[in-house]
Amino acid sequence: MKFNAMSRRDFVQLCGLSAAGIALSGSLAACGSSSSGTASSAKSGSSYTLVKSGKLTMISNFYFPPFVSMNEKTGDFEGFDVDVYKAVCKKLKLKPRILPSVQFDTIVPTIKQGGKADVSIGAITITDDRKKEIDFSNPYLDSNQSIVVKKGSAATTQDQLNAKGMQIAVQSGTTGESWAQENLPKATIVPLDDIIQAMTGVQTGLYNACVADLPVTSYEIKQAYSDLEIPEGGEIPTGEQYGIVVSKKNPGLTKAINKALKELKSDGTMDSLEKKWFGTTI
Structure with missing residues (x-):
């Protein structure tokens, strides 16, 4: 999947989204610490910066089920990639912090510029053109x-x-x-x-x-x-292969995420999540 302008507002109900849920997601994402910080991972032996101390801030376009979407009843973000992201957060001992949905064409510039989000995940294909602007984690799924x-x-x-x-x-x-x-x-x-x-x-x-x-x-x-x-x-x-988007200015975070993804694969978490969302491993 790539990035460019897209309009979903007239089709919100068709994909199971509610205006109330969207509003709720925005308010939830706004909560938390307002200070940036640095963190380190003993397992990966790397240090990295974070937009919000103790949290891994993520942006995505949440209209791409079953990878990223919003539960119309709870207003919560959900999907295979949301679960992968939360599992990575757990491995890094960081709290999840998900910002409201953005357009695809803003993701790479936002991560490249820094200051708003640490990562993006959401069926994002690793391409040479994108790698000129940002870093990718190791691939976690084929497509x-x-x-x-x-x-x-x-x-x-x-x-x-x-x-x-x-x-x-x-x-x-x-x-x-x-x-x-x-x-x-x-x-x-x-x-x-x-x-x-x-x-x-x-x-x-x-x-x-x-x-x-x-x-x-x-x-x-x-x-x-x-x-x-x-x-x-x-x-x-x-x-194609999907990867997690990280700023080139934050190589320590990419290294830590790669370590986490490797552990999630070896401990069976990735297989379990694939079966949960796709009915089988991919």
Whole structure:
């Protein structure tokens, strides 16, 4: 997944979000210490700075289930990546501090600039271009892209969708958008705020297809979009890997996170979280 502008406000209820929950998340994120600080990890042998002393401050775009989303009943952030983040916090003996949802295109600049958040996690693909701006942790999950169409659609293959007049929805700034632009040059690529808006547009017939991360589209089809499908040949083997975003100015934190991720893999935590959110290990 990449970063760019996206609008989800008209689709909040469709992805199980409430205005009250959003307001609650903002107020919760605002609580806590206002002082920055340094920390050290005996296990990783590294020192690092933190935006808030004793806390690992995280930003993400919380419209990408099952990785990052918001529980409509409690207003709490949840998802596979939220659980990974909290597990990392526990390993580092830091308290979680999650800020309100942001747009994808603000994540890299925010982490690069520093002062607001320490890390970002949320199905963020490790790419060479991004690594020029920020650091990534070691990869913690593999992923591919996918094409999603409405069941019964006449155009389902890459060749059929790569035609004048075809409208392909993507999440703006994502690797799905990059793939669509490169492989469907004859079609019109429509960048949107989030995957929920893209899939809803395919569902209503506004778009012919959408391209997005396979784990997310598979999950959403099972949860809320039974009239959509990933057609035969619709799984795109892009071989992506997700990583946690950290500032280049904070290499000690990257080192500590890598140590934590290694421990979470070896002690079985990562496998347990994958089974919890995906039904199996990935």
